[in-house]
Amino acid sequence: MKVALLSDCYLPRLGGIEVQVHDLAARLVQRGHRVEVFTATPGSHGERYGGTEVVDGVTVHRMALQLPWDLPVNPWAPVQMRKRLADVDVVHVHMGVISPFAVDGALLATRMGLPTAMTWHCMLDGLAPVVSALGVVRHWARRGMAMSAVSDVAAAPLRRILGTSAEVAVLPNGIDVDAWRPTRCPPDDGTVRIVTAMRLAGRKRPVPMLRVVRRARELVPQEVGLHVEVLGEGPARATVERFVHEHAMAGWVSLPGRVSRDELKLRYAAADIYISPGKLESFGIAALEARTAGLPVVGRQGSGVGEFVTDGVNGYLARDDDAMATALARLASDAPLRASMTAHNLDHRPAQDWESVAAKAEGEYLRAIGSRARR
Structure with a gap:
């Protein structure tokens, strides 16, 4: 045709x-x-x-x-x-x-x-x-x-x-499933790495996402290190930077900006968890890419992320931001749980x-x- x-x-x-x-x-x-x-x-x-x-x-x-x-x-x-x-x-x-x-x-x-x-x-x-x-x-x-x-x-x-x-x-x-398969494992240094990729705009909820990870940090035992990487650019960048500064999060939250597809694959391969905070996410292609790379995905109920994440199997679908923080904390605190979800994601190719x-x-x-x- x-x-x-x-x-x-x-x-x-x-x-x-x-x-x-x-x-x-x-x-x-x-x-x-x-x-x-x-x-x-x-x-x-x-x-x-x-x-x-x-x-x-x-x-x-x-x-x-x-x-x-x-x-x-x-x-x-x-x-x-x-x-x-x-x-x-x-x-x-x-x-x-x-x-x-x-x-x-x-x-x-x-x-x-x-x-x-x-x-x-x-x-x-x-x-x-x-x-x-x-x-x-x-x-x-x-x-x-x-x-x-x-x-x-x-x-x-x-x-x-x-x-x-x-x-x-x-x-x-x-999605090109084979292209997103991880080529290396995250470092085993006691730090749990949470990653997200989004346009820094209000509709994508970057500031509420920072509130979520801040609450998760409070729930995770202090001996467990956390690092959050927010990939992307957009009109809300100054607001996001201000929030990170005002809440003393700069030591464990980084904002590298937009990265290429190849670099994104490397960042996912080095991470442990993906967070998708959007309520109005019609699909969530970045979350699917992360899921294909093996990462457990924490997203919102009622969003398109539910097309490829089964709650409690290869990630969590949270009803609100408090539940999202709890799910993040559970994953960050439980290495065997993260490993089982990663294994499921790598063993089961997405239907997309x-x-x-x-x-x-x-x-x-x-x-x-x-x-x-x-x-």
Whole structure:
């Protein structure tokens, strides 16, 4: 098939959707499909206004305008995209919390009568009533769009909006399992290393996470050393640094910033526990990467982390921050427990390997094509 992937954000911008769409494109090409990406993200050399470049063998159409903060808005993009989409077999739209470019692309694809799949990478949460009132999701479903979300919790609001009128499948994020297998063990020096990777923004809850680890430190026997590593950058960095300073945590909490994928693998291999504090985590790709590297994961109940963490088996799913601190303290204080959870994670491959996810994506494309053919 010739597949068009539409996403507001794409490489070189770094983030969950950007990397996932890039990796999906690569996997689809490996499976014999022709793939092109349409995005409102400028290129590595400033490509905009419909300019193209080839990224890892995939043609990327850069529909960005010159806007402050490179906002992914271009009301003229559909005019340029119409001709370029004319010969595709299926369009795959990737939706975030606010995705103006993806919405414009979805509206264009339905007007053109193109088979279209849409994957939601976000938790609608409080926005669900607004989305429902707008009626656009029901409109897309009536036009035969194959709806999916990256997890059951992300799919739930869409299922409530659509009721029995349309199926909302789960198309999870994918991971290269073998690439994330650890190449070394954490040092046995009496220190338990807790790691997290996140954008330092309020929605990801970096400051509440620091409160959690501070409470865990109080619960863990003093003879057990703790070190917490917070990987990532974002607008809340100054607030995070201030909290660490004001609570005298600098001696055991480090903020190295954003690191490369290869460096992230090394950091996970040297750690003992991963913490995922987000309440509105639609999936948690960083947590899945850590789980694949063997780390027990402590996350929140009701988040997408529950797609690959079973409470008490390979991590803990906490009902609130107090329970999260207790779970962290339990793991930090019990080396055999950590070892058993790590062994489980390494012995049981996650279901979200790319081979499986790419096959599910193909299934969504066939569902979209079949639905369109029936209309």
